[in-house]
Amino acid sequence: MRSLYVHIPFCNRICTYCDFNKVLIKNQPVDEYLNALKKEIDSFPETNLQTIYVGGGTPTALSMKQLEFLLEIINNKFGTASEYTFEANPDELTTEKISLLKDYGVNRISLGVQTFNNNLLKVLGRTHNFDDIYRSIEHMDKINLDNYSIDLMYNLPGETNQDIEDSLKNIEILKPKHISWYSLIIEPHTVFYNKINRGQMSIGSPIKEGEIYDRVINGLDNLGYPQYEISNFSKEKYQSEHNKTYWLNENYLAAGAGSHGYIGDTRYYNIKPVTHYINAMNEENSVVKERIILNQNDMMEEEIFLRLRLNQGVSTERFEEKFNIPIYDVYGNAIKKHIDLGHLQQYNQYISLTDEGRMIGNDVFVDFLIGD
Ligand code: SF4
Structure with a gap:
């Protein structure tokens, strides 16, 4: 088995565009969730992993104690991996959390930047601002965890060409190892979607999407980040090995509410709601909601x-x-x-x-x- 994905579905605030499987962390049974997650991970077969990816939600929304418990669960079962990534929000990435992650072998951070424009960050409902982005990167430099990727989005409401140029300028200054830059897609059941339906917001950027995409690809290429996937760019030797597991169509394990894995010819999908996931693990010892066996054509x-x-x-x-x-x-x-x-x-x-x-x-x- 090449890879493991672990889902932490908790966030300190819900972003206006988000349709991931997540809930507000306040008043959630986080400790019970982590105990259920431990049971699920302990049930996996022993295997050497090349990559581990802990995503969400926001794993850094966990307290230090909860984070350490999560790291212990993974470490006790699988040890570490040559690429071990945690997703993080810039305003939650303290030096203490980075040190803790590093002590357990985490060697890559995927930082949810989204945009460097404070006004657009507000529109997106993000909890961080421009200064938080720079501060979190200073913290990583201080702890010598310098392999980080930044997540960005384009096609944002009211976005200008200057915003794209500013993002490229900041990338030139910060020199991350990897960049994921996705076009915002307005999904049903998001705050954005409802606002558009009520005529309170227009869809996407006033600039043509193809034009921005072109500028993103060429701008990053000029800065030394050739494109290697539709929305991903990296310095040499820093492509995301974990995400390549998906794109190379290889097998991977997944744990946590709403996560899905791929073993042999079977894709499996876990129960999504947090409390249902916890109850299923405690009562039935299984959190899989659906298994789909692929035939040769599907594959x-x-x-x-x-x-x-x-x-x-x-x-x-x-x-x-x-x-x-x-x-x-x-x-x-x-x-x-x-x-x-x-x-x-x-x-x-x-x-x-x-x-x-x-x-x-x-x-x-x-x-x-x-x-x-
Ligand atoms: S932090 Fe990420 S997972 Fe949480 S609400 Fe925002 S976009 Fe969604």
């Missing part, structure tokens, strides 16, 4: 969709090795069509999206659906 589709997200693309050799059939026998027409249209390209054994194809990814993917 081939996933291999294409996930691997095409990576700039490296799909390996024709691995495809044939894994599925015992040449990729051209299954997808010859779709590949030819999109190479002719300039959406796909082939280099040695790899078939990948071109820059143009990346802009319209879903239109390409749809031709790779096999159906039953």
